Amino acid sequence: MAAAALANGDVRAGGGGAVPRPTNPMVTPLLTDLYQFSMAYAYWKAGKHLDRAVFDLYFRKSPFAGEFTVFGGLEECIRFIANFKFKEEEINFLRAALPTCEDGFFEYLSSIDCSDVEVYAIPEGSAVFPKVPLMIIEGPVAVVQLLETPFLSLVNYASLVTTNAARHRLVAGKPKNLLEFGLRRAQGPDGGISASRYSYMGGFDATSNVAAGRLFGIPIRGTHSHAFVSSFLGLDEIIDKALSSSDGSNKCEDFVSLVQNWLVKIQDASSLRGSFGETNQSELAAFTSYALAFPNSFLALVDTYDVMRSGVPNFCAVALALNDMGYKAVGIRLDSGDLAYLSIETRKFFCAIEKEFGVVGFGKTNITASNDLNEETIDALNKQGHEVDSFGIGTYLVTCYAQAALGCVFKLVEINKQPRIKLSEDVTKVSIPCKKRCYRLYGKEGYPLVDIMTGQDEPSPKVGERILCRHPFIESKRAHVVPQHVEELLKCYWPGHS
Amino acid sequence: MAAAALANGDVRAGGGGAVPRPTNPMVTPLLTDLYQFSMAYAYWKAGKHLDRAVFDLYFRKSPFAGEFTVFGGLEECIRFIANFKFKEEEINFLRAALPTCEDGFFEYLSSIDCSDVEVYAIPEGSAVFPKVPLMIIEGPVAVVQLLETPFLSLVNYASLVTTNAARHRLVAGKPKNLLEFGLRRAQGPDGGISASRYSYMGGFDATSNVAAGRLFGIPIRGTHSHAFVSSFLGLDEIIDKALSSSDGSNKCEDFVSLVQNWLVKIQDASSLRGSFGETNQSELAAFTSYALAFPNSFLALVDTYDVMRSGVPNFCAVALALNDMGYKAVGIRLDSGDLAYLSIETRKFFCAIEKEFGVVGFGKTNITASNDLNEETIDALNKQGHEVDSFGIGTYLVTCYAQAALGCVFKLVEINKQPRIKLSEDVTKVSIPCKKRCYRLYGKEGYPLVDIMTGQDEPSPKVGERILCRHPFIESKRAHVVPQHVEELLKCYWPGHS
Numbered sequence: 001m002a003a004a005a006l007a008n009g010d011v012r013a014g015g016g017g018a019v020p021r022p023t024n025p026m027v028t029p030l031l032t033d034l035y036q037f038s039m040a041y042a043y044w045k046a047g048k049h050l051d052r053a054v055f056d057l058y059f060r061k062s063p064f065a066g067e068f069t070v071f072g073g074l075e076e077c078i079r080f081i082a083n084f085k086f087k088e089e090e091i092n093f094l095r096a097a098l099p100t101c102e103d104g105f106f107e108y109l110s111s112i113d114c115s116d117v118e119v120y121a122i123p124e125g126s127a128v129f130p131k132v133p134l135m136i137i138e139g140p141v142a143v144v145q146l147l148e149t150p151f152l153s154l155v156n157y158a159s160l161v162t163t164n165a166a167r168h169r170l171v172a173g174k175p176k177n178l179l180e181f182g183l184r185r186a187q188g189p190d191g192g193i194s195a196s197r198y199s200y201m202g203g204f205d206a207t208s209n210v211a212a213g214r215l216f217g218i219p220i221r222g223t224h225s226h227a228f229v230s231s232f233l234g235l236d237e238i239i240d241k242a243l244s245s246s247d248g249s250n251k252c253e254d255f256v257s258l259v260q261n262w263l264v265k266i267q268d269a270s271s272l273r274g275s276f277g278e279t280n281q282s283e284l285a286a287f288t289s290y291a292l293a294f295p296n297s298f299l300a301l302v303d304t305y306d307v308m309r310s311g312v313p314n315f316c317a318v319a320l321a322l323n324d325m326g327y328k329a330v331g332i333r334l335d336s337g338d339l340a341y342l343s344i345e346t347r348k349f350f351c352a353i354e355k356e357f358g359v360v361g362f363g364k365t366n367i368t369a370s371n372d373l374n375e376e377t378i379d380a381l382n383k384q385g386h387e388v389d390s391f392g393i394g395t396y397l398v399t400c401y402a403q404a405a406l407g408c409v410f411k412l413v414e415i416n417k418q419p420r421i422k423l424s425e426d427v428t429k430v431s432i433p434c435k436k437r438c439y440r441l442y443g444k445e446g447y448p449l450v451d452i453m454t455g456q457d458e459p460s461p462k463v464g465e466r467i468l469c470r471h472p473f474i475e476s477k478r479a480h481v482v483p484q485h486v487e488e489l490l491k492c493y494w495p496g497h498s
Numbered sequence: 499m500a501a502a503a504l505a506n507g508d509v510r511a512g513g514g515g516a517v518p519r520p521t522n523p524m525v526t527p528l529l530t531d532l533y534q535f536s537m538a539y540a541y542w543k544a545g546k547h548l549d550r551a552v553f554d555l556y557f558r559k560s561p562f563a564g565e566f567t568v569f570g571g572l573e574e575c576i577r578f579i580a581n582f583k584f585k586e587e588e589i590n591f592l593r594a595a596l597p598t599c600e601d602g603f604f605e606y607l608s609s610i611d612c613s614d615v616e617v618y619a620i621p622e623g624s625a626v627f628p629k630v631p632l633m634i635i636e637g638p639v640a641v642v643q644l645l646e647t648p649f650l651s652l653v654n655y656a657s658l659v660t661t662n663a664a665r666h667r668l669v670a671g672k673p674k675n676l677l678e679f680g681l682r683r684a685q686g687p688d689g690g691i692s693a694s695r696y697s698y699m700g701g702f703d704a705t706s707n708v709a710a711g712r713l714f715g716i717p718i719r720g721t722h723s724h725a726f727v728s729s730f731l732g733l734d735e736i737i738d739k740a741l742s743s744s745d746g747s748n749k750c751e752d753f754v755s756l757v758q759n760w761l762v763k764i765q766d767a768s769s770l771r772g773s774f775g776e777t778n779q780s781e782l783a784a785f786t787s788y789a790l791a792f793p794n795s796f797l798a799l800v801d802t803y804d805v806m807r808s809g810v811p812n813f814c815a816v817a818l819a820l821n822d823m824g825y826k827a828v829g830i831r832l833d834s835g836d837l838a839y840l841s842i843e844t845r846k847f848f849c850a851i852e853k854e855f856g857v858v859g860f861g862k863t864n865i866t867a868s869n870d871l872n873e874e875t876i877d878a879l880n881k882q883g884h885e886v887d888s889f890g891i892g893t894y895l896v897t898c899y900a901q902a903a904l905g906c907v908f909k910l911v912e913i914n915k916q917p918r919i920k921l922s923e924d925v926t927k928v929s930i931p932c933k934k935r936c937y938r939l940y941g942k943e944g945y946p947l948v949d950i951m952t953g954q955d956e957p958s959p960k961v962g963e964r965i966l967c968r969h970p971f972i973e974s975k976r977a978h979v980v981p982q983h984v985e986e987l988l989k990c991y992w993p994g995h996s
Contacts, residue, residue: 025523026709027687033679033706034720042722042791043729047737053729093712100794141729148725152682153690161685181531184650185903187659187685188692189525192651194685208531211524214591222532224540227646227910230918231541231551231639239545293540296598305921336922399902405683405893412725420728423803424834 019082022154023215024190027080030090032149037094040142041101044108049142054414054435056133057151060428063160063403064375070166071134072198073158074124077151078493081114084147116140117147119494122438125162125201126489131472132438132451134159134408136490141415148410157191158198160406164397165202171378177390179221180207181370182398195398208392223297223333224290229304232285235260243292246326255321259288263317269356272313272349279310287318291329295322299330299368307334307342312349323359331366333392339369339377340384347387368392374401427473438490441467441483449481451489461486517580520652521713522688525578528588530647535592538640539599542606547640552912552933554631555649558926561658561901562873568664569632570696571656572622575649576991579612582645614638615645617992620936623660623699624987629970630936630949632657632906634988639913646908655689656696658904662895663700669876675888677719678705679868680896693896706890721795721831722788727802730783733758741790744824753819757786761815767854770811770847777808785816789827793820797828797866805832805840810847821857829864831890837867838882845885866890872899925971936988939965939981947979949987959984 043049062069086094091106117139128134134155137144165180172178180199186192196212206219213220235256243255252258263279266272283305291298298318302311312332319329334342351363369381369388374396381388395401411431412420419433435456443449452461452469461467463483471477541547560567584592589604615637626632632653635642663678670676678697684690694710704717711718733754741753750756761777764770781803789796796816800809810830817827832840849861867879867886872894879886893899909929910918917931933954941947950959950967959965961981969975 022687023524024687026521026691028709030709030712031681031687031690032708033681034708034711034718035706035722036720037708038720038792039722039726042726042788045738045791046735046787048729048735048787051729055725090712094708097708097711097718100792145723145725148723149682150687153684153687156683157685157689183529183531184647185654185905186651187655187689187897187902189520189522189529189648189651190688191655191685192529193524208533210530210532210535210592210595211526211528213532213595214528214588220532220595222534222536224533224537225643225646226920227553227643227908228537228540230910230920231546231549231913233913233916237544237546240543289544289546290540293543294536294598336924336927395903395905399685401902404685404897404899404902407683407893410725412728415729415731418731422724422728426834429834 019079021083022076022079023193026190027076027150027154028090029084029086029146029150030093031153032146034097036146036149037098039145040109041098041105043142043145044105045102049108049140051141051416052138053141053144053412054136054138055144055148055410056413056431056436057135057137057155057408057410058131058133059159059406059408060130061407062130063163063400063406064167066163066167068127068129068163069159069406070162070202071122071124071126071128071155071159072162072201073155074121074135074493076154076158077135078119080150080154081117081119081147081494084112084114086110086112112143114139114143114147114494114496116496117143117494118492118496120490121493122489123491129451131432132453132489133436136435138435139496152408152410156406156408158194159408160400160403161195161398162198162202164400165199165204167375168378168393168397169203171375171382172391176388177206177368178204179368179390179392180204180209180394180397181392182394183209185395186398192398199397223294223299224286224301226301226304226335228290229283229286229301232282232289234281235285235288237285238289238292240292243295243325246295252325255292255325256288258321258324259284259317262320263313265357266313266316266320266353269352271352271356275349276309276313279314280305283310284314284317287314291318291322295325295327297330298322298327299366300332301335302332303334303336307337308345308349312346316349316353319362319365320353320357320359323362328361329365331368331389333368333370335371339371339388340381340386343367343369343387344385366390370394372396430473432472437488440487440489441469441481442485442487444484446485449483450479460488517577519581520574520577521691524688525574525648525652526588527582527584527644527648528591529651530644532595534644534647535596537643538607539596539603541640541643542603543600547606547638549639549914550636551639551642551910552634552636553642553646553908554911554929554934555633555635555653555906555908556629556631557657557904557906558628559905560628561661561898561904562665564661564665566625566627566661567657567904568660568700569620569622569624569626569653569657570660570699571653572619572633572991574652574656575633576617578648578652579615579617579645579992582610582612584608584610610641612637612641612645612992612994614994615641615992616990616994618988619991620987621989627949629930630951630987631934634933636933637994650906650908654904654906656692657906658898658901659693659896660696660700661904662898663697663702665873666876666891666895667701669873669880670889674886675704676702677866677888677890678702678707678892678895679890680892681707683893684896690896697895721792721797722784722799724799724802724833726788727781727784727799730780730787732779733783733786735783736787736790738790741793741823744793750823753790753823754786756819756822757782757815760818761811763855764811764814764818764851767850769850769854773847774807774811777812778803781808782812782815785812789816789820793823793825795828796820796825797864798830799833800830801832801834805835806843806847810844814847814851817860817863818851818855818857826859827863829866829887831866831868833869837869837886838879838884841865841867841885842883864888868892870894928971930970935986938985938987939967939979940983940985942982944983947981948977958986
């Protein structure tokens with residue numbers, strides 16, 4: 001990662017070309033609010049544009065009524081500033097948008113980059129907490145102001161969806177396979193791409209999103225939809241019925257008949273008799289056809305017609321035929337109905353097949369569930385009991401439906417070494433002035449105890465020394481801590497000239 | 499717009515180059531779910547890939563517990579299919595992702611474009627209703643399947659945010675100025691850009707987003723933030739104090755003193771006396787400095803310290819000084835506190851200034867309000883009474899906080915002229931089979947009465963003829979209608995070869 005490389009000092013400030021451009025080519029210096037330019041002009045006009053300013057980027061409250069946030073988006077911010085430079089056509093657009101501004105201002109804009117800017121940040125993927133800056137940005141006030149909106153736009157959603165993914169991982173538990181399926185419901189195309197990237201950062205195993213897989217090396221997953229199942233009219237449609245065995249040693253000339261034979265055997269099996277009658281033949285054709293295309297990775301969506309009366313028996317017939325040819329079917333996906341009940345019934349069916357036909361391990365065939373899953377529904381499934389191995393999660397994950405925005409802000413805390421504050425009648429909105437240093441203090445068992453902020457020039461906390469930690473606004477919230485380990489939270493990711 | 503041009507038949511199918519690429523360069527044929535490719539392979543392997551399929555793109559329920567949706571995203575879909583072609587490196591990625599697929603499939607993928615596809619759609623920006631297809635896509639099943647995810651990704655959020663903007667316009671009322679301020683809180687950079695574009699489509703007047711202004715010709719607005727105000731330490735910082743008059747006829751060498759003199763006059767004015775004392779001097783410096791930079795468009799954010807005791811009097815002093823020089827101040831922005839109360843108090847202050855100093859029209863100086871506004875808060879302001887002229891709306895608009903996703907789906911309804919259906923225990927999830935034609939029927943007063951769907955070959959409804967309109971699933975919902983005007987809803991936007 002570029003950000004990591006920078007933290008290791010591999011890339012010098014202003015080096016430019018060494019750091020890749022932002023992943024989304026739409027992320028340019030014009031991706032900002034107009035007022036950043038009108039302010040830049042007013043600073044320039046007043047001769048204040050080079051005043052050295054320090055801004056904190058932080059949030060006031062963790063999302064989803066939770067106690068933590070996971071920081072995402074830093075690498076893209078560094079890519080952005082490393083390549084920050086206005087193109088001539090962008091300057092021309094600004095000239096037309098701000099027709100009363102003097103020419104000298106646009107010459108100034110044409111000249112700027114971020115070589116005078118320094119960025120300190122907590123590493124991406126870290127658990128972070130309210131009020132402690134995720135990033136500290138120092139530089140000429142006019143330039144740093146231009147970074148406000150793009151930085152917030154790159155950090156707010158990234159951190160929100162990373163946090164959401166981490167919460168889904170916590171509720172699903174470590175052994176479950178978590179798949180991000182949200183591209184179609186995301187807030188636009190790079191909402192989808194960012195969701196895939198940051199869900200993976202937050203603890204998901206894979207995505208359905210091919211573009212994200214390519215861009216970020218995330219494992220990609222997917223098999224077929226309901227449309228595939230309903231596109232088949234019947235088994236007659238399958239022309240090429242031959243399937244070679246897994247080891248290539250023999251060939252079944254009529255895999256369709258093999259499947260049909262297995263379906264009859266399942267129907268006649270004593271422990272399954274009466275549990276289903278005639279299964280849907282277009283579904284059987286679709287499953288068989290899919291198995292012929294992907295004998296090594298057969299996974300079937302079983303709820304197009306009826307899960308227990310058609311989808312699961314049809315799947316098992318195909319899976320047992322594949323088993324005859326040396327292939328192991330992957331499993332099924334449930335996309336509607338009572339997922340707890342259906343997964344349990346499906347598991348029983350699989351176990352009965354294992355017992356009836358002596359296919360070792362068939363009972364453990366994978367069950368994936370999807371359909372509007374979220375933290376609450378997974379928690380409810382856990383409480384009811386279920387047999388789901390993998391969860392495919394879309395809408396609620398990627399749109400962060402439970403809370404669709406994180407409120408990171410970007411506040412001036414110091415200018416020309418003078419502390420600055422924004423007051424508010426709402427105490428939670430008062431900014432904390434001064435350039436800061438931030439530390440995470442760890443206790444005896446190696447667990448973090450508290451994050452603290454100090455002024456830039458205050459002594460840092462020392463291992464074994466008692467420190468009084470005070471809440472910035474609530475007098476009664478204070479505690480003495482004796483840290484066993486002290487970690488400085490913000491590292492330099494963009495050193496500027498110095 | 500490309501889409502409009504296509505509807506007018508200006509561009510032939512498969513022409514390619516004539517239609518611009520998607521606005522976001524990340525929108526490529528890989529921006530889809532992996533299962534679209536595994537299905538395409540299974541279709542290809544079964545020799546079914548050229549089967550002629552018809553898919554409906556529709557939603558099941560209008561968002562925000564509302565009765566309508568506004569369709570957005572069509573132009574981007576047409577741009578996408580007009581330029582649909584795999585690059586060699588994309589094919590190579592797919593080859594690695596699907597290692598068991600035969601070479602012939604990748605040759606097939608390399609060869610495809612959308613010249614065999616036809617797209618019919620309701621015009622973008624139309625009010626649309628559940629179950630009636632927004633788009634009908636017909637073509638080779640393997641190709642159309644590859645369009646599912648990108649089309650949904652381009653339509654779902656676009657329609658959601660257009661609808662949200664239209665709802666904000668309805669509650670705010672026609673005369674109010676609506677400004678979209680959401681870039682920093684949007685779900686990623688093109689969540690922000692799309693939000694600006696589709697908010698404008700839904701009835702907003704302008705955006706703060708410079709990139710969106712440039713891409714789509716949307717008016718852009720913005721002045722300054724709290725940081726600008728708190729970056730000033732005092733009036734001493736202002737070096738160049740001169741301001742020429744609006745008509746160039748004279749010059750004030752010390753505009754700062756002119757402002758200070760006005761502040762004293764306001765403090766001494768009989769109707770305002772005692773309403774405030776000493777105002778914040780760093781704020782006064784910031785306002786004065788901003789006015790020197792933008793004398794023609796002075797708008798001040800007045801809540802950094804105290805709206806009524808500092809921000810508004812400081813604004814008025816600067817505005818009156820500008821008035822002396824022939825400039826008309828634009829207004830103020832409130833970004834916190836009780837917006838109803840503060841806007842009313844500010845209006846009173848403005849009116850008192852008009853009366854005291856005989857500045858005609860000063861009482862009507864613009865009041866903009868921002869700070870977490872949404873449909874409910876604007877409705878509450880309307881009920882309380884307020885004096886706000888312009889609303890700046892961010893988070894709740896662009897993230898569609900009240901409902902962060904629209905559930906458009908893409909369902910197979912016909913293949914090789916055979917109707918197809920997806921069943922479900924949940925009747926609202928059952929798809930409506932067959933290729934359709936859709937009409938909007940209008941009554942005597944020119945208002946639309948109902949949208950109806952018919953089979954492709956059924957006779958179309960005729961003006962003046964009684965028609966029985968039946969709900970597809972609810973037997974009791976039926977009505978006889980005699981249309982005075984019949985509009986065919988879907989037009990051809992991409993005609994394919996035929």
